[in-house]
Amino acid sequence: MTLTQQPLLTVDSLSVVFSTDNGPATSVEGLSFDLNANETLGVVGESGSGKSITSMAIMGLLPRTAAVTGSIRFRGEELLTKTDDQLRELRGRRISMVFQDALAALNPVKSVGNQLMEAVRVHSSGRSRQEMRARAIELLDIVGIPTPEQRVDQFPHEFSGGMRQRIMIAMSIANDPDVLIADEPTTALDVTVQAQVLDVLRRVQKRTNSALLIITHDLGVVAGLADRVLVMYSGKKVEEADVEDLFYRPSHPYTVDLLAAMPRLDGNSGDSRLYSIPGAPPDPTELPPGCRFAPRCRYAMLGTCDRTPIPEQFITDRHMAACLRIDEVAAVRQEASS
Numbered sequence: 001m002t003l004t005q006q007p008l009l010t011v012d013s014l015s016v017v018f019s020t021d022n023g024p025a026t027s028v029e030g031l032s033f034d035l036n037a038n039e040t041l042g043v044v045g046e047s048g049s050g051k052s053i054t055s056m057a058i059m060g061l062l063p064r065t066a067a068v069t070g071s072i073r074f075r076g077e078e079l080l081t082k083t084d085d086q087l088r089e090l091r092g093r094r095i096s097m098v099f100q101d102a103l104a105a106l107n108p109v110k111s112v113g114n115q116l117m118e119a120v121r122v123h124s125s126g127r128s129r130q131e132m133r134a135r136a137i138e139l140l141d142i143v144g145i146p147t148p149e150q151r152v153d154q155f156p157h158e159f160s161g162g163m164r165q166r167i168m169i170a171m172s173i174a175n176d177p178d179v180l181i182a183d184e185p186t187t188a189l190d191v192t193v194q195a196q197v198l199d200v201l202r203r204v205q206k207r208t209n210s211a212l213l214i215i216t217h218d219l220g221v222v223a224g225l226a227d228r229v230l231v232m233y234s235g236k237k238v239e240e241a242d243v244e245d246l247f248y249r250p251s252h253p254y255t256v257d258l259l260a261a262m263p264r265l266d267g268n269s270g271d272s273r274l275y276s277i278p279g280a281p282p283d284p285t286e287l288p289p290g291c292r293f294a295p296r297c298r299y300a301m302l303g304t305c306d307r308t309p310i311p312e313q314f315i316t317d318r319h320m321a322a323c324l325r326i327d328e329v330a331a332v333r334q335e336a337s338s
Contacts, residue, residue, distance in 0.1 A: 005036070005037070006075070006076060007034035007035060007036050008035055008036060008037050008074065008075060008178055008179055008211045009034070009035040009058070009072075009073070009074055009095075009179050009211065009213075010033075010034050010035075010071070010072070010073040011031055011032055011033050011034075011054070011058070011070070011071070011072050012032050012070055012071040012072075012073070013030050013031070013032055013069075013070040013071065014028055014030070014031040014032070014054065014057060014068070014069075014070035014071070014072060015028055015029045015030060015031070015068070015069045015070055016028040016050070016053050016054075016057055016062065016066055016067070016068050016235075017066070017067045018065055018066050018067075019065050019067075020285060022285045023285045024285065025284040025285045026235055026284050026285075026287055027050050027053040027066075027235050027284060028050040028053050028054055028057070028235045028236075029235045029236050029287075030070075030236060030237075031050070031054060031070075031232075031235075031236070031237055032237070033230055033237070033240065035179065035211050035213055036211060037178075037209070037211055038205070038209055038210075038211060039211050039212070039227050039228065040205065040211075040212040040213075040214060040225055040226045040227045040228075041211075041212070041213050041214070041226060041227070041228050041229075041230060042214050042215075042216065042221070042222035042225065042226030042228070042229045042230070042243070043213065043214070043215045043216075043229075043230045043232060044216060044217060044218075044219060044222055044229060044230070044231055044232070044258070045217065045231060045232035045233055046217065046233070046281060047217065048234075048281055048284075049232040049233055049234060049235065049281070050232050050234075050235040050236075051183075051215045051216075051217075051232055052100075052183055052184075052215060053066075053235075054215075054232075055097065055181050055183050055213070055215055057072065058072055058079070058095065058181065058213075059087075059091055059095065059097055059181070060079065060082070060084070060087040060091070068080060074090065074094065074095060074178075074179070075178075089123075092119060092122060092123060092172075092174070092175060092177070093123040093175045093177060094177055094178050094179070095177055095178065095179045095181070096172040096173065096174075096175070096177035096179070096180055096181070097172060097180075097181040097182075097183065098165075098168050098169050098172045098180070098181070098182040098183065098185050099168065099183055100183045100184035100185070100187050101187075102161065102164035102165045102167065102168045103156065103161070103164055105168055106156040106164060106167065106168070107156070108155065108156055108157060109155075110155070111152070111153050111154060111155055112136075112140070112151070112152065112154060112155070112156060112159070112167050113133060113136045113137075113152035113153055115167075115171065116135070116136035116139055116140070116152075116167075116170060116171055116174060117129070117132040117133060117135070117136050119171045119174040119175070120132050120135050120136070120174045120175065123175045124175070133152070135174070136152055137149055137152050139170035139171075139173065139174060140152060140167070140170055142170065142173070142203075142204065142207065143166040143167070143169050143170045143200050143204065144166060144196070144200055144203075145163060145166060145167070145170075160193075161188065161189055161193065162189055162193035162196060162197060165185060165186075165189065165193075165197050166197065166200055168185075169182075169185070169197075169200055169201065169204060173204055173208055173210075176208050176210075177208070177210055178210055178211065179210060179211050179212075179213065180201075180204070180205070180208075180210045180211070180212050180213070181212075181213045181214075181215070182201060182212065182213070182214045182215065183215045184215060184216055184217070185197055185198075185201065185214065185216075186198065186216070186218065186221055194221070198221060198224060198225055201214070201225065202225065212225075214226060219247075219258060219259065219262055220262065222243065223243065223247060226243045227242065227243060228240065228241065228242055228243060228318075229241060229242075229243050229246045231246075231252065231254065231255050231258070233254050233281070233292060233293050234281045234282055234284070234287070234292040234293070235284065235287075235292075236292065236322065237312075237322065238252045238254050238255070238293065238321065238322050238323070239251060239252040239254070239255045239320065239321040239322070239323075240319070240320050241315075241318065241319035241320070242318055242319070245316070245318070245319050246319075247259065249315075249319070249330075249333070250329070250333070251315055251319070251321040251323065251326050251329055251330065252293075252321040252322065252323045252326075252329070253293065253297045253298065253299050253300075253323065253325065253329060254277075254293045254296075254297070255321075256329060256333075257275075257277045257296075258277075260275045261274065261275050261276060261277060277296055278296055279295055279296035280296075282295075288306050288307075289306075289307055289308075289309065290304075290305055290306040290307045290308045290309065290310060291305045291306060291308075291310045291322075291323070291324075294306035299323075299325040299328050299329060300325070301324070301325070304324065305324055305325070308324070310322045310323060310324060313326055
């Protein structure tokens with residue numbers, strides 16, 4: 001990307017707060033990132049870190065109980081000020097989403113062909129039924145469904161979990177969107193099917209030249225697909241870097257622990273037990289003023305880290321971490337690698 005190119009999608013100081021019986025619950029706070037053309041950005045973190053809430057905010061699908069502030073701009077246009085009708089014009093046509101539960105997202109009483117045709121018809125009302133059916137068959141072929149001419153008339157229950165996920169991807173690219181958001185696209189799939197779904201996403205992105213925002217808790221998915229990685233914890237961005245830099249030079253203790261919790265096949269750990277991060281994320285209705293990871297962090301200076309707002313620090317111009325102990329993390333990493 002040149003310096004004059006504008007990001008396709010810009011999220012700036014995004015915060016999402018829900019009204020609950022126990023008071024305001026902060027799901028996302030002060031989140032900022034850019035998504036560029038033909039780029040894949042992976043967003044990772046534990047359940048409850050705010051990943052899916054961020055995607056729903058971008059799509060304008062949050063309930064009225066959510067207070068959304070900040071800015072979300074698509075090609076320079078502010079989305080948070082658009083009406084529901086204006087957002088419907090964008091959703092599915094310019095920005096599209098693959099939801100994580102394919103079986104729940106598909107209508108069980110409609111054939112997959114009719115559902116794909118409906119996705120096309122919403123934004124291309126001038127097409128004939130024959131043209132829309134041909135497009136549905138083409139979409140099934142793009143995502144690797146065998147014999148699409150026959151399978152276009154089948155129903156969701158006649159497909160495996162992996163094929164249903166492919167159908168969801170086909171539906172999301174029906175109108176060649178500029179931005180494709182994939183929310184946990186490999187959840188509940190075995191590793192072989194996961195690899196097939198990820199390969200479909202790669203091929204689709206290459207064919208449509210779309211930008212891909214992939215939300216996942218699986219760092220293995222990120223390693224094989226993303227160009228950049230954004231790590232979220234308790235609603236905040238704690239680290240962002242190019243994928244190789246993040247995996248080889250993690251700078252936030254939470255990222256270090258996420259990587260340590262990944263299963264390894266090389267046997268270097270010397271222990272057959274999987275590492276787990278101690279403790280649990282904080283209650284979103286009772287968030288601490290400082291680092292939210294401090295109670296679980298081996299590097300934390302209690303009384304400082306947990307009470308002081310943590311600024312974002314840049315290790316390089318493309319690698320940042322919100323931590324006061326970056327130098328200590330780097331020293332331990334260098335010692336371990338020597």
